[in-house]
Amino acid sequence: xxxxxxxxxxxxxxxxxxxxxxxxxxxxxxxxxxxxxxxxxxxxxxxxxxxxxxxxxxxxxxxxxxxxxxxxxxxxxxxxxxxxxxxxxxxxxxxxxxxxxxxxxxxxxxxxxxxxxxxxxxxxxxxxxxxxxxxxxxxxxxxxxxxxxxxxxxxxxxxxxxxxxxxxxxxxxxxxxxxxxxxxxxxxxxxxxxxxxxxxxxxxxxxxxxxxxxxxxxxxxxxxxxxxxxxxxxxxxxxxxxxxxxxxxxxxxxxxxxxxxxxxxxxxxxxxxxxxxxxxxxxxxxxxxxxxxxxxxxxxxxxxxxxxxxxxxxxxxxxxxxxxxxxxxxxxxxxxxxxxxxxxxxxxxxxxxxxxxxx
Amino acid sequence: xxxxxxxxxxxxxxxxxxxxxxxxxxxxxxxxxxxxxxxxxxxxxxxxxxxxxxxxxxxxxxxxxxxxxxxxxxxxxxxxxxxxxxxxxxxxxxxxxxxxxxxxxxxxxxxxxxxxxxxxxxxxxxxxxxxxxxxxxxxxxxxxxxxxxxxxxxxxxxxxxxxxxxxxxxxxxxxxxxxxxxxxxxxxxxxxxxxxxxxxxxxxxxxxxxxxxxxxxxxxxxxxxxxxxxxxxxxxxxxxxxxxxxxxxxxxxxxxxxxxxxxxxxxxxxxxxxxxxxxxxxxxxxxxxxxxxxxxxxxxxxxxxxxxxxxxxxxxxxxxxxxxxxxxxxxxxxxxxxxxxxxxxxxxxxxxxxxxxxx
DNA sequence: TTGTATGCGTTATCAT
DNA sequence: ATGATAACGCATACAA
Numbered sequence: 001x002x003x004x005x006x007x008x009x010x011x012x013x014x015x016x017x018x019x020x021x022x023x024x025x026x027x028x029x030x031x032x033x034x035x036x037x038x039x040x041x042x043x044x045x046x047x048x049x050x051x052x053x054x055x056x057x058x059x060x061x062x063x064x065x066x067x068x069x070x071x072x073x074x075x076x077x078x079x080x081x082x083x084x085x086x087x088x089x090x091x092x093x094x095x096x097x098x099x100x101x102x103x104x105x106x107x108x109x110x111x112x113x114x115x116x117x118x119x120x121x122x123x124x125x126x127x128x129x130x131x132x133x134x135x136x137x138x139x140x141x142x143x144x145x146x147x148x149x150x151x152x153x154x155x156x157x158x159x160x161x162x163x164x165x166x167x168x169x170x171x172x173x174x175x176x177x178x179x180x181x182x183x184x185x186x187x188x189x190x191x192x193x194x195x196x197x198x199x200x201x202x203x204x205x206x207x208x209x210x211x212x213x214x215x216x217x218x219x220x221x222x223x224x225x226x227x228x229x230x231x232x233x234x235x236x237x238x239x240x241x242x243x244x245x246x247x248x249x250x251x252x253x254x255x256x257x258x259x260x261x262x263x264x265x266x267x268x269x270x271x272x273x274x275x276x277x278x279x280x281x282x283x284x285x286x287x288x289x290x291x292x293x294x295x296x297x298x299x300x301x302x303x304x305x306x307x308x309x310x311x312x313x314x315x316x317x318x319x320x321x322x323x324x325x326x327x328x329x330x331x332x333x334x335x336x337x338x339x340x341x342x343x344x345x346x347x348x349x350x351x352x353x354x355x356x357x358x359x
Numbered sequence: 360x361x362x363x364x365x366x367x368x369x370x371x372x373x374x375x376x377x378x379x380x381x382x383x384x385x386x387x388x389x390x391x392x393x394x395x396x397x398x399x400x401x402x403x404x405x406x407x408x409x410x411x412x413x414x415x416x417x418x419x420x421x422x423x424x425x426x427x428x429x430x431x432x433x434x435x436x437x438x439x440x441x442x443x444x445x446x447x448x449x450x451x452x453x454x455x456x457x458x459x460x461x462x463x464x465x466x467x468x469x470x471x472x473x474x475x476x477x478x479x480x481x482x483x484x485x486x487x488x489x490x491x492x493x494x495x496x497x498x499x500x501x502x503x504x505x506x507x508x509x510x511x512x513x514x515x516x517x518x519x520x521x522x523x524x525x526x527x528x529x530x531x532x533x534x535x536x537x538x539x540x541x542x543x544x545x546x547x548x549x550x551x552x553x554x555x556x557x558x559x560x561x562x563x564x565x566x567x568x569x570x571x572x573x574x575x576x577x578x579x580x581x582x583x584x585x586x587x588x589x590x591x592x593x594x595x596x597x598x599x600x601x602x603x604x605x606x607x608x609x610x611x612x613x614x615x616x617x618x619x620x621x622x623x624x625x626x627x628x629x630x631x632x633x634x635x636x637x638x639x640x641x642x643x644x645x646x647x648x649x650x651x652x653x654x655x656x657x658x659x660x661x662x663x664x665x666x667x668x669x670x671x672x673x674x675x676x677x678x679x680x681x682x683x684x685x686x687x688x689x690x691x692x693x694x695x696x697x698x699x700x701x702x703x704x705x706x707x708x709x710x711x712x713x714x715x716x717x718x
Numbered sequence: 719t720t721g722t723a724t725g726c727g728t729t730a731t732c733a734t
Numbered sequence: 735a736t737g738a739t740a741a742c743g744c745a746t747a748c749a750a
Contacts, residue, residue, distance in 0.1 A: 014743090016742095016743055016744080017743070017744065017745095018743085028743090028744080028745095029745080029746080032743095032744065032745055032746085033745085033746095036744085036745070038745080038746090040746095061743085061744080062742090062743050062744070063744095064742085064743075064744090065742075065743030065744040065745090066743075066744055066745075067744090068742090068743075068744075069743080069744045069745050069746085070744080070745070070746095
């Protein structure tokens with residue numbers, strides 16, 4: 001009776017189904033059948049003995065053993081630039097919700113927009129036997145992804161649309177978003193409108209700018225090269241502050257303009273917020289002196305002063321949907337790739353002044 | 360020659376060391392020795408053949424097989440309330456940096472401050488054979504964690520200090536932080552100072568308040584019960600906006616005070632930002648009419664208008680350190696628990712007015 | 719309904 | 735230096 005209380009040391013061997021089987025006076029096979037909820041018929045009395053034994057021994061199934069045997073992982077990989085960008089953390093939340101509901105866990109990877117890091121992570125995920133990955137890919141070369149596909153791994157891309165790879169995709173109508181933003185400015189009486197952006201190296205940015213262009217065209221406003229304020233700085237590590245700092249720099253460029261715009265359309269909210277701060281440092285008031293409109297609708301945008309008028313990009317929904325498409329394709333052999341394009345909507349707050357209204 | 364080009368289908372069997380061995384004309388054992396960098400001596404020529412064969416067959420090691428055999432995982436678990444709170448995403452970044460440097464990957468779990476979810480995640484991590492977890496624990500009951508410890512899993516807690524469990528800890532000197540914040544206000548000539556907080560259900564908040572109290576005491580300012588503005592609302596899902604919305608509510612409470620404070624100390628930055636917006640909605644200006652000081656120094660705080668004066672809590676460093684302590688303890692049998700308390704520092708920006716200076 | 723035996727992919731032990 | 739083989743924990747085909 002005494003040595004039954006044997007102190008459990010850190011070196012204690014893990015208890016396996018064999019231990020449970022011994023304790024319950026049955027075989028490992030039966031234990032497995034009961035404890036893995038296989039639905040396989042087991043006499044009620046034996047089942048109970050096994051459950052009791054498992055509880056008594058404090059048995060916990062070893063997922064590694066199970067995975068090796070079944071060769072089926074309940075993990076999916078997620079690769080994004082960085083968690084510290086609120087836009088992406090919302091996406092993660094969406095992915096995670098969908099995943100958990102269906103019993104999957106996510107393996108999160110921050111690529112920091114470095115294609116080498118991205119490659120390593122993709123490789124690591126593959127080694128961990130994931131059967132699916134949702135990714136905002138940064139690399140120019142998608143051979144790694146294609147190789148995975150050839151090996152049966154499902155891929156869903158979002159955020160960075162590319163025709164290079166054949167898979168399900170979740171995109172966003174940047175052109176329309178840009179169009180909406182600028183048309184809103186125009187409807188408020190603005191005609192001298194600048195577009196402020198980080199380097200146009202990403203498709204999403206170029207498309208947003210295309211929307212800017214289209215809006216001007218549509219309303220007969222000449223497109224001024226000078227009103228495209230593009231930072232030349234190389235992109236560094238993608239964290240929230242990069243875009244913000246960039247916005248501040250763009251603000252000084254704006255102040256350098258001989259003919260100042262009455263409104264500026266920023267390529268994303270973080271940049272817009274930086275611009276507002278930069279402008280404020282010059283003593284120019286937003287929106288009284290210059291109006292600013294953003295793009296993304298991250299949470300912070302409603303918290304600043306003035307609350308930012310912006311274009312909503314449904315980040316949570318993007319994540320949820322991307323994950324749904326992934327899991328659907330993973331669990332359906334006859335699946336078809338599907339591409340979804342999410343639509344923008346305007347969020348009117350207080351950073352745009354109505355020029356048509358006398359004060 | 361033709362069927363060598365056999366189309367690779369999705370059902371293609373994974374290539375294993377046996378395939379590589381066959382291709383290289385050697386044994387699986389030797390292949391393993393080479394491909395796992397075991398350091399075991401292998402004739403150079405054979406080694407080369409194996410490497411070539413692996414490349415040719417596109418071999419990728421199966422980590423699940425390796426894990427089962429070696430019973431040693433290179434993953435560590437991380438449990439936090441939510442990734443969407445920028446304070447925690449910074450912590451994750453710190454954890455991840457340390458982990459990656461040492462070859463570990465992290466399994467991220469959002470508990471959403473729900474102890475049931477926390478429990479499930481802890482269990483899931485254990486089933487995945489992690490040997491270490493860093494956690495901002497929310498549950499009152501830490502039996503689950505203790506059980507894991509008994510089974511050799513190392514635990515490091517941070518953020519939510521508790522004496523209930525014996526392990527390494529990374530904490531923060533909230534009392535001193537609160538003291539510093541309030542002393543700064545006092546040094547700027549403020550004497551009517553309010554403390555605005557979400558419910559005092561967390562130790563960290565109570566300690567911050569203790570600092571508030573101490574500062575008043577130290578400078579002979581009477582403690583007014585009315586100047587502790589505590590929201591009664593139950594905490595909902597912990598996302599960034601909860602604290603923010605809460606701040607807005609606290610702002611109306613402040614406006615309801617017959618004798619308004621000249622400065623308010625908010626229990627954290629998110630709340631402070633909400634308060635500023637709430638105050639602004641009333642037409643009161645910050646800091647001209649009322650000064651606001653925050654706590655945490657999240658990234659957003661430097662982006663708002665006015666930039667928030669606050670107390671820095673080194674979140675990235677907290678994560679890095681917690682992870683370091685974890686990995687150290689995991690790789691050292693004779694380790695000792697260590698508790699580290701990080702110190703606050705004051706970040707002076709523009710949300711506090713100097714009352715002693717004539718305008 | 720239950721048990722025996724095998725294999726998932728890898729590494730380690732032991733011969734050779 | 736190399737190879738055959740057992741073992742890690744589990745699930746299953748097959749036998750009973």
